[in-house]
Amino acid sequence: DDIVARIEDRISRWTFPPKENSEAVQIMHYVHEDTRECLDYYGDKARLGFDESLMTTVVLYLSNVSHGGETLFRKLESKKSQPKEDTWSECARTGYAVKPLKGNALLGVPLNTST
DSSP: OHHHHHHHHHHHHHHOSOGGGSOOOOOOOOOTTOOOOOOOOTTOHHHHTSSSOOSOEEEEOOSOOSSOOOEEETTOGGGGGSOOOTTSOTTGGGSEEEOOOTTOEEEEOOSOTTO
16 A cells, blocks of 8 residues: 555654564554553564564554543653643553644654663
């Protein structure tokens, strides 16, 4: 698909690893009250399906959400310093979170590369 190829090219230019080193694009759709388990595959080679840990993860937000839909980082130490108003979900109040905003992208890199 030409659109996916162009997206992969842009991500590769932004993150630097060539797109040949990337796994296939995954599109996730959440509905009201939907939640997913942690997507931190770093070090969990059985779930990855190959022998390498992820170097980077890119999340592209394709829509706006008025309430909820945040990407939550439970283990970040700065979670207590992030102010939260009424538009944040109860789940997002438990850790550092990023609100979905159409057109934005989130780049995640492992903080401990020795494992």
